Amino acid sequence: MTDLGLLHHFLGMGVVQTDKTIFIHQRKYAMKLIEKFGMKDCKSVATPLVVNEKLCKVDGSEAANESEYRQVVGSLLYLTATRPDIMFSSSLLARFMHNPTKKHMGIAKRVLRYIQGTLDFGIEFVKEKTTTLIGYCDSDWARSEDDMRSTSGYAFTLVSGMFSWALIKQNTAALSTTEAEYVNAAEATSQAKWLRFVLEDFGEEQVEGTPIMCDNTSGITIAKNPVLNQKTGHISRKFHFIRKAIQAKEIELVYCKMEDHIAYILTKALPKDRFACLRGLLGVKSPKRLEGSVDV
Structure with missing residues (x-):
């Protein structure tokens, strides 16, 4: 060699x-x-x-x-x-x-x-002593002009500011704003579980639940309160596994202000100053x- x-x-x-x-x-x-x-x-x-x-x-x-x-x-x-x-x-x-x-x-x-x-x-990757996974998820409701579908996106970073993963996609058009945010949070949860598994293989086990930042308080409430399930019966059951992840303390939905929400840059066109700020936070x-x- x-x-x-x-x-x-x-x-x-x-x-x-x-x-x-x-x-x-x-x-x-x-x-x-x-x-x-x-x-x-x-x-x-x-x-x-x-x-x-x-x-x-x-x-x-x-x-x-x-x-x-x-x-x-x-x-x-x-x-x-x-x-x-x-x-x-x-x-x-x-x-x-x-x-x-x-x-x-x-x-x-x-x-x-x-x-x-x-x-x-x-992209800048910064060396730190600890690595804590943090997720951000956002959904831009019914923005598509052709089929009224929502655009969702999520990003994951480590506490050091290192960028890990980002993805955007179009979700079904039949959901309200809150429900679209809930579905997006469920998809981000699925990604978080996989990233936690990968980090554990690298010797960086995430002991605490992975915080997933969301700017929709109603979506957070739906995820944390099973009683509301009857009001969201039309949402596919596969998205409700987010509640099990919360109960198992694998993830934690946390409210995030719009100013610091990294996933905004993945779902909509932004003004120059806001775009530059979130671009820097993204790494x-x-x-x-x-x-x-x-x-x-």
């Missing part, structure tokens, strides 16, 4: 290590992406999406080049490996892979313009803000 020293590149990702942090980025891939789609000299923007931006399958604009659109969106989805700040915008665009319009292509190019201004951004930042000398 040959010792090649510290890891610097892996599957197109750059790795920078200091005494206290590990920084992972895809700067070279992002630069090639910008050049490939003719956006090298474009003007950058502060956010990937305009606030309250709504997309639908039929928007009145002309059809776009479907092959090119799929290439752009597919490339952006791969970039989310180290850039969860574009996960919502990339996943939103992925809903229109079939028969995209020029408006959809315009939004995709706006995301590329955002990437242009944040080429060196990546996505420029290497210029890291401690020590970092050369990307």
Whole structure:
């Protein structure tokens, strides 16, 4: 065996290590992406999406080049490996892979313009003595213009600020705001149980229940009070296992204020200042803000 020293590149990702942090980025891939789609000299923007931006399958604009659109969106989805700040915008665009319009292509190019201004951004992993898993879940009720489905998302971090996992998806349209939050919390609970199992294998057993932050007090009440089950009988039984997880003290639903709710960045377009704040809490930042000398 040959010792090649510290890891610097892996599957197109750059790795920078200091005494206290590990920084992972895809700067070279992002630069090639910008050049490939003719956006090298474009003007950058502060956010990937305009606030309250709504997309639908039929928007009145002309059809776009479907092959090119799929290439752009597919490339952006791969970039989310180290850039969860574009996960919502990339996943939103992925809903229109079939028969995209020029408006959809315009939004995709706006995301590329955002990437242009944040080429060196990546995820920071911080070394700490303890590792406590914390989850965040949020649901944007009935935001889809085509089928009125809710968009849900959840993210997990460790107490050190290390990003672990983020995902967004569309849920059923037949639920109210509270019920959509409840279903999302149940899905986050399922992920939390799996992450607890993985961390235990790594020697980082989570002794206390994993807190899952939620901004809907009614959803928290439903999860903690089985008496309300008769009022939510139309929710699939598979989502009620969250109550068993709470009773077993594997997870704990905790109310979180909107200002600190990381999962917000996964479910909706946000203003510049709010987006930048949550992006930092998610662990996505420029290497210029890291401690020590970092050369990307």
